[in-house]
Amino acid sequence: MGFLSGLLLFPVVGVVLLTLLPARFSRITALLVSLLTFIGTVVLLFSFNTTITTLQFEELYQWIPSLGIGFHVGVDHLSILLVVLSSFLSVLAIGASYGVEKNLKAYYVCFLFLLATLLGVFVAHDLFLFYVFWELSLFPLYVIIALWGGERRVYAAIKMFLYTLFGSIFLLIGIILLSVLVQPHTFDLPTIISLRDTIPLQFQLLIVVLFSIGFAVKLPLVPVHTWLPDAHVEAPTAGSMLLAGVLLKMGGYGFLRLVFGLFPQAAVVIAFPLFVIGLVNIVYGAFLALAQSDLKKLVAYSSISHMGFVVIGLASLQDIGVQGALFQMIAHGITSPALFFVVGVLYHRTHSRDIKFYGGIATVMPVFSVLFALTAFASLGLPGLIGFIGEFATLAGGFIAYGWWVVAGGAGVFLAGMYMLKMVQGVLWGKVADGCKGLKDLTRTEVLVLVPLVVLMFIGGIAPMLLFKYIQPGVALLVQLYL
Amino acid sequence: MNLPITTILAFLPELGTSVLVVLLLATLFVKGKAHTFIQWCVPGALLLLMVAARLIPSGAVNTFAHASFVVDQVTVLGRMLLMLSGAAIVLFALVTKRFPREFFVLVLLSLLGGLVAIGAQEMLLLYVAIELLSFPGYILVAFGKDKRVSVEAAVKYLLFGVVATAMLLYGFALLIGSCGDTTFSGIAQCVANSPSSESILLVPFALILLGLGFKIGTVPAQAWLPDTYTGAPVEVTGFLASVGKISILLVLFRLFGVSLLGTFQKGALLIIVLGVTTLVFGTTAALFQKNFRRLLAYSGIGHVGFMMCLFPLGMVGFQAFSWYLISYIVATIGIFAYLTFSSLSFDQDSIEAHQGRIKSNPQLGISVVVLLLSMAGLPPLLGFWGKFGGAVSVMRDYPVPAGWLLAGALLVVSVVSFFYYLSVIRQLISSTENSSTQPKKECFSVSLLSYIAIGAAVFLVVGGIVGEQILTLFGVG
Numbered sequence: 001m002g003f004l005s006g007l008l009l010f011p012v013v014g015v016v017l018l019t020l021l022p023a024r025f026s027r028i029t030a031l032l033v034s035l036l037t038f039i040g041t042v043v044l045l046f047s048f049n050t051t052i053t054t055l056q057f058e059e060l061y062q063w064i065p066s067l068g069i070g071f072h073v074g075v076d077h078l079s080i081l082l083v084v085l086s087s088f089l090s091v092l093a094i095g096a097s098y099g100v101e102k103n104l105k106a107y108y109v110c111f112l113f114l115l116a117t118l119l120g121v122f123v124a125h126d127l128f129l130f131y132v133f134w135e136l137s138l139f140p141l142y143v144i145i146a147l148w149g150g151e152r153r154v155y156a157a158i159k160m161f162l163y164t165l166f167g168s169i170f171l172l173i174g175i176i177l178l179s180v181l182v183q184p185h186t187f188d189l190p191t192i193i194s195l196r197d198t199i200p201l202q203f204q205l206l207i208v209v210l211f212s213i214g215f216a217v218k219l220p221l222v223p224v225h226t227w228l229p230d231a232h233v234e235a236p237t238a239g240s241m242l243l244a245g246v247l248l249k250m251g252g253y254g255f256l257r258l259v260f261g262l263f264p265q266a267a268v269v270i271a272f273p274l275f276v277i278g279l280v281n282i283v284y285g286a287f288l289a290l291a292q293s294d295l296k297k298l299v300a301y302s303s304i305s306h307m308g309f310v311v312i313g314l315a316s317l318q319d320i321g322v323q324g325a326l327f328q329m330i331a332h333g334i335t336s337p338a339l340f341f342v343v344g345v346l347y348h349r350t351h352s353r354d355i356k357f358y359g360g361i362a363t364v365m366p367v368f369s370v371l372f373a374l375t376a377f378a379s380l381g382l383p384g385l386i387g388f389i390g391e392f393a394t395l396a397g398g399f400i401a402y403g404w405w406v407v408a409g410g411a412g413v414f415l416a417g418m419y420m421l422k423m424v425q426g427v428l429w430g431k432v433a434d435g436c437k438g439l440k441d442l443t444r445t446e447v448l449v450l451v452p453l454v455v456l457m458f459i460g461g462i463a464p465m466l467l468f469k470y471i472q473p474g475v476a477l478l479v480q481l482y483l
Numbered sequence: 484m485n486l487p488i489t490t491i492l493a494f495l496p497e498l499g500t501s502v503l504v505v506l507l508l509a510t511l512f513v514k515g516k517a518h519t520f521i522q523w524c525v526p527g528a529l530l531l532l533m534v535a536a537r538l539i540p541s542g543a544v545n546t547f548a549h550a551s552f553v554v555d556q557v558t559v560l561g562r563m564l565l566m567l568s569g570a571a572i573v574l575f576a577l578v579t580k581r582f583p584r585e586f587f588v589l590v591l592l593s594l595l596g597g598l599v600a601i602g603a604q605e606m607l608l609l610y611v612a613i614e615l616l617s618f619p620g621y622i623l624v625a626f627g628k629d630k631r632v633s634v635e636a637a638v639k640y641l642l643f644g645v646v647a648t649a650m651l652l653y654g655f656a657l658l659i660g661s662c663g664d665t666t667f668s669g670i671a672q673c674v675a676n677s678p679s680s681e682s683i684l685l686v687p688f689a690l691i692l693l694g695l696g697f698k699i700g701t702v703p704a705q706a707w708l709p710d711t712y713t714g715a716p717v718e719v720t721g722f723l724a725s726v727g728k729i730s731i732l733l734v735l736f737r738l739f740g741v742s743l744l745g746t747f748q749k750g751a752l753l754i755i756v757l758g759v760t761t762l763v764f765g766t767t768a769a770l771f772q773k774n775f776r777r778l779l780a781y782s783g784i785g786h787v788g789f790m791m792c793l794f795p796l797g798m799v800g801f802q803a804f805s806w807y808l809i810s811y812i813v814a815t816i817g818i819f820a821y822l823t824f825s826s827l828s829f830d831q832d833s834i835e836a837h838q839g840r841i842k843s844n845p846q847l848g849i850s851v852v853v854l855l856l857s858m859a860g861l862p863p864l865l866g867f868w869g870k871f872g873g874a875v876s877v878m879r880d881y882p883v884p885a886g887w888l889l890a891g892a893l894l895v896v897s898v899v900s901f902f903y904y905l906s907v908i909r910q911l912i913s914s915t916e917n918s919s920t921q922p923k924k925e926c927f928s929v930s931l932l933s934y935i936a937i938g939a940a941v942f943l944v945v946g947g948i949v950g951e952q953i954l955t956l957f958g959v960g
Contacts, residue, residue, distance in 0.1 A: 064950045066802065066960075067875060102914060106841075128871075132862040139861060142905075147912060154909060162902060169898045173891050176871075180878045 002059040004073050004123055007040045011116040015109050023105045030094050030108035034115060038087040041119075044075065045084050050469055053077065053477050055125065055190070063129075068179060068186035072126040077474025078256055078326065079122040081467065082249055085333045086118040088452075089245040093238035095449045096341055099348050100148060100236065107148060111238065114140040118246050122253065127175045128187040130258075134171070134250065138164055141243065149234040156227075156234035163227035167217025171254075174210030177203070189262075196263060204266035211258050212270060219251030219307050222280050232300035233353075237344025240296070241337035244303050249329045252310045256326065256478075260314055264481035268317070275315035275402060281308030282412030289419040295343045295353045298423055299336065302379065305412055306332045306387075312409055313394030317482045321397015322475045323468060328390025330467060331460060335379040335387055338453040342372045345446055346427070349439050355423065360432030365441040369428045371450050378457040380420040381413050386460030493539050493554055496562045499532045500595045507588045522577055522587055526570040533566035537958055551605040551666070556798075557741065559958035560805055561601035561733040564812050568725035569594040571816045571935060575718040575823045578928045582626060582718070589619035590722060597730030601737070606655045606665045609734065613651070616730055617644055617698065620723065627716040636714025643697060643707040651694025657687035667742035674746040688750045691738070692757065698731045700784045701791065702761045709768075712780035717826050720776060721819030724783055725812055732790060732808060740794040740801070751795035759892060762788030766896050769903045775834050778903055779818065782858065785900060786811050789893060793873050800876040805959040807869025810857055810943060814866060817854045817939025821847065824932035840911045847933045850940035852908050857943040859904040860897050865946035865953065870897050 001009075014033030018026055048056060055074035063069045075083060093111060100107050117140070120133030138161055146157035179187050181203055182195045196204070217224045228248075232240050255274075260267045285305030292298040306328070313325025345368065346361070347353055362369040378385035381392075391413055398406040442450070460467060491498070503525055510518035541555050572590055576582050596615030603609040621644060625637035659665050661684070662673035674684060693704060700708035712720045739754055765784030772778035790807050793800040824847070825831035841848030857866035870893070878890040946953040954960050 066951060067872065069950075103842075135862045139856070143912065146909060147914060158902070158905060158909075161905065162898075165898050165901055166895075169894050172871075173874075173894055176875050176878050176890065177887065179875070185879070 002057065003040075003044070004057040004075065005059055005071070007037065007044070008073070008116060008119055008123065010037050010040065011112040011119070014112045015116075018105060018109050018112065026104040026108045027094075027097070030112055031091070033112055034087065034091045034094050037115060037119075038084075038091050041084045041087040045080060045470075048075065048080050048470070050077070050473060053473050058125075060188075063126075067128075068184065068188065069128045070126050070188055071129060072188055072190075073120075073123040073129070074125050075123055077471055078261070078478075079253070081326070081330050081470050082122045082246075082253060082333075083119060085249070085330060086122065086246045087115065089242055089333065089337055090115040090118075092337065092341075092449050092452065093241045093245075095445060096241060096344065097236070097238045098443075098445050099344075100238075103147065107144070110140040110144050111242075114144070114242060118242075118250075121250050125189045126187050127178065127189055127192070127258075130189075131168070131172055131175055135165075135168055137247065137250070138168075141239065141247065144239040145231060145235045148236045148239070151234070152230070153234045156230040160227045160231040163224065164217055167214045167224065169214075170210045171214030174207045174214070177210070178207050181207075193262060199263075201265055204263045205269060208259055208263050208266040208270055211254065212274070215251045215254035215259065216277075217251070218254065219248060219311065220304065221277050221307075221311065222284050222304070225281075225285075225304050228304060229297050229300040232303075232340070233294065233296045237340060237347070240340040240344070244300075244336040244340055245333045248303065248307055249333055252307065252314070252325065252329050255311070255314050256322070260317070260322075261478050261481075268482065271315045271317055272402065275312050275398065275405070278308045278311030278315055279405065279408045279412075281305065281311060282409050283308075283415070286412050286415035286419065290415060290422070292419075293355050295346070295355060295423065295427070296340070297353075298355075298419060299339045299343060302339070302416065302419065303332070303336050305416060306336070306379070308412065309391050309394045309409065312398045312406070313390075316394070316397035316401040317479065318397040318400045319475060319479045320393050321401065322479055323471050324390050324393025324395075324397055326471045326475065327460075327464065327467060328394055331378075331386040331390040334453055334456050334460065335375060338371075338375040338450060338457075339379055341446075341449060341453075342368070342375060345442065350435050352435065355426040357435050358427040358433055359430040359436060360428075361436055361439070362428040363432055364436055364439045367447070368442045371442075371454050372428060373424055374454050374457065375450075376420045376424045378454075378461070380416040384458075384461045386457045386464075388461060389464045495539065496532045496536045496566065497595065497598050499528065499535070500591060500598060503528055504588060504591045504595060507584070507591060511584050511588070518584055522573070522584075525587065525591070526574045526577075529566045529570035529573070533563050533570070536562035536566060537956075541958070549605075549666070550668075551608050552599070552602045553604050554602060556801065556959055557733055557737055558602040560808070561729060562598060563957050564729045564809065565594055565597050565601070565726060568722075568729065568812060568816055571820065572718060572722045572725065574931065574935070575721060575820065578932055579718065579823060579827065581716065586623070586626065589623055590726075593617075593619040593623070593722075594726055597726055600730050601733040603734075603737075604667050604742070606659055606667075606670075610652065610655055613695075613698075613731075613734070614648070616727070617648065620644075620727065623719045623722060624711055624715045626719060627714070630714070632710075632714040633716070634714075636711040639707045640711045640715075643704070647694045647697030647704060649694075650690045650697075654687040654690030654694060657690070658684075661687070667738070671743050671746050674743065682749070684747065685749055685753070688747065689753065692735075692753065695731055695735055695738075696757065699728050699735075699787045700761075700765075700780070701757055701787060702764045702784075705761070705764065705784050708784060709777045709780040712783075713774060713776045713832065717776070717819065717822050717831070721816070721823070724779070724815050724819065728783070728787065728815075729808065729812060732787065735791070736794055736801075736804065740797045740804075744795070744797040754794050755792055755889065758788045758791030758794075759889070760788070761785070761791065762893070762896050764788070766899050769900070772903065773834060774832050775822070775837065775907065776832060778834065778907065779815075782900060782903065783815075785896070786858070789870070789873060789897070792889065792893060793876060796876055796880050799880050800873070802954060802959060803869060803872030803876045805954055805957060806865070806872050809953060809957060810865035810869050810946070813939050813942055813946075814854045814858045817936045817943075818851065818858075820932045820935035820939070821851050821854075824929065824936070827929060834907050834910055837907070838910045838913050839915055842914065844933070846937055848911055850933075850937045852911055853940040853943060854936070855904045855908055855911075857940075857947070859901045861901075863947040863950075865943040867947065868950055870894065 058074035117137035124130040289301035600612035627633035697704035769781035857864035
């Protein structure tokens with residue numbers, strides 16, 4: 001067994017450990033297991049050779065030979081950062097779960113299990129394996145929302161589950177179709193890529209459309225986005241953090257690897273429509289966010305808007321755009337969990353998510369307010385913080401590819417400024433609202449969760465090359481397909 | 484007649500079951516406690532016979548008795564699953580102690596009928612075997628005669644069943660009459676040699692399909708199934724859902740997927756249309772159920788529909804069909820073990836009654852969640868392999884646009900099933916506990932039931948991870 005499959009297995013071992021230990025050790029066990037997994041992924045990151053573009057840490061075992069299914073895992077430039085991001089956010093999400101009181105054991109079991117499946121999605125290089133992890137990640141999230149969520153948790157959980165399930169069934173149909181179309185029948189991704197020219201273009205298009213439906217629901221793209229706000233509003237803080245931070249990236253990653261990376265000829269056809277939908281996402285999501293008075297809903301819709309940048313970056317098919325899209329995924333994976341966490345911090349203290357309820361938090365919780373403001377600025381794309389780089393690069397890519405259309409995306413940036421500042425203003429400044437008097441500032445745990453995220457916002461904003469160095473060679477290889 | 488020992492050994496499962504039937508019959512007439520000992524031996528003996536069934540080499544008795552019975556992959560799979568479910572049902576009844584001694588005789592007789600039916604290569608033998616399979620069923624359903632619904636269930640089952648048998652017999656008669664042969668191979672030849680009579684043959688074909696379909700609840704003969712499932716004692720429902728379905732599904736597969744395969748295009752189309760209709764009907768109807776057993780009944784109709792769509796593929800689709808059947812039967816046994824377990828302490832019929840099960844009994848609760856998820860087809864549980872393998876086979880081996888559409892339809896409808904399985908899971912994992920779900924003090928035999936459910940769940944998880952080896956375990960491949 002290699003390093004990567006060991007890394008996949010480790011959280012599962014943690015799950016077993018959790019079920020055996022009494023509930024009072026659950027939190028510390030989960031924290032330790034996720035932390036060790038994170039350290040493992042960091043080791044992976046540092047031993048990753050950025051100069052070669054082939055799969056690294058590759059492992060291939062036969063699973064179901066008669067159907068052409070293997071256990072094929074590995075990391076490359078497109079996935080390495082997402083792997084690290086998943087384990088990193090899992091540590092923080094588990095850390096942020098201090099408010100959970102009931103069924104601790106089951107709660108942390110779900111999170112460790114979720115971590116294993118998320119890692120699996122990003123390292124799988126067998127389509128079947130990819131699908132298994134993709135589907136499997138749904139169930140722990142469903143349980144997390146359905147059991148530890150807010151008032152309408154059951155509705156939100158089922159909605160989330162069924163929406164994504166309906167999306168992923170198209171993914172499954174596409175995957176099976178793809179395996180049927182190649183000779184010999186196989187689900188192994190590198191083999192399929194080497195055989196892709198044997199598939200007629202109209203079938204390539206069909207598969208690309210089927211895949212796109214699956215990924216669009218996950219991303220989510222307008223008009224199949226309506227599960228997201230519900231899921232976010234009802235999910236516990238830690239669930240929201242992972243949902244926004246990693247699960248949405250699965251959609252973007254899917255587009256990157258299995259649509260644009262798999263069928264260049266067919267993907268060119270859907271690139272422009274996708275680009276337009278991405279623009280709609282940016283603007284529509286931003287307007288929806290602007291209209292919210294519920295903090296969590298506002299952040300949820302801002303996620304939709306920000307994922308739109310990922311889509312236009314990908315659809316630009318330009319070097320800078322695709323790099324920007326991947327960067328934006330990471331950036332959003334850092335800012336949006338931070339936003340959900342700060343909202344969670346407030347909610348934990350006051351049990352209100354209404355902007356109008358708050359006011360003058362800056363005087364009551366100064367440390368919190370500084371971090372909150374920084375997070376909001378990073379999210380709205382202030383230069384020098386991480387959010388700016390991705391948005392700039394994707395818009396630049398879109399401009400090179402399609403011209404002035406990207407102005408709409410630029411409007412999204414402006415709108416982001418409006419809703420983020422509205423939130424910051426409503427919550428932090430002004431007179432101290434009645435419900436906010438005497439609130440305690442961040443606890444040590446909360447600082448420990450939030451500060452790493454804020455530090456990363458600075459690092460990503462000031463020295464983006466640290467991240468681009470991992471992305472660039474892989475994207476260059478991908479973009480070559482479109483020259 | 485000179486019978487070589489290998490031929491006798493090849494019939495070990497059937498012979499062994501017959502011996503058990505005789506022994507159990509004898510217990511009806513002994514006084515004292517001796518009968519309990521024999522009854523408790525039965526599940527163990529059945530499991531031994533299951534192992535024996537796996538070890539018997541395929542093709543051992545192809546020439547015996549004019550080749551009217553065959554031992555091949557289909558027979559081995561059927562024998563093993565039948566023995567497994569028979570053992571489970573007998574255990575259920577032993578634990579609940581709700582039934583008189585006759586119950587065990589009837590179950591084993593019916594099991595024997597199933598064993599013969601799945602290997603039959605000849606119409607008359609098949610008919611007799613199916614009668615042997617169904618007749619004890621009519622009595623078994625009526626065992627809960629103290630409940631009104633139970634009587635209704637029994638009467639419905641009997642009346643529908645008799646009509647269905649009549650249709651089946653009529654279909655057989657027409658086929659035998661028009662071909663002048665009772666063996667499957669002879670009939671297949673006759674159908675292949677006279678293509679002009681294809682549309683005439685559609686009548687017996689449809690009659691047989693309808694007659695057999697009744698017993699597993701294919702549309703349009705599905706109406707009795709939910710009522711009987713809810714009305715019969717829970718052990719008997721488990722019996723119908725496992726032994727009854729295995730036998731008839733495999734008989735259908737042998738008839739239309741092996742013996743008559745490729746001889747009759749319209750027949751294949753008829754099966755697929757019926758299968759899809761059944762799948763859609765079962766899945767849709769299950770969406771609206773509040774009663775656990777009704778939900779299982781309708782979802783079972785859906786599963787049967789899915790499996791039927793694989794029949795026209797023949798042995799090409801057998802791998803997927805076996806995956807599906809194994810996972811479905813194991814999950815069914817597990818769920819009915821759970822329901823039997825619950826029936827000891829509360830009325831387990833409504834789904835709400837199962838609220839908070841995961842809290843009062845975590846291992847059992849989680850197991851039932853796994854069982855339901857496997858039925859729904861969450862990867863990588865074993866239930867998923869059936870659906871996945873089925874879709875792959877359908878897409879690869881049916882003609883191109885039709886196969887793709889069919890596979891797509893099968894998968895999309897399967898996703899709908901998540902909705903109702905989740906509605907049960909939601910109750911199971913809910914944190915508010917139903918006070919009546921507190922189990923009574925458990926003795927060993929009662930906890931045996933929960934071990935069966937847990938074992939089934941573990942099997943589905945492990946089976947899902949190893950995938951193909953499960954088929955080897957059941958002699959498929």
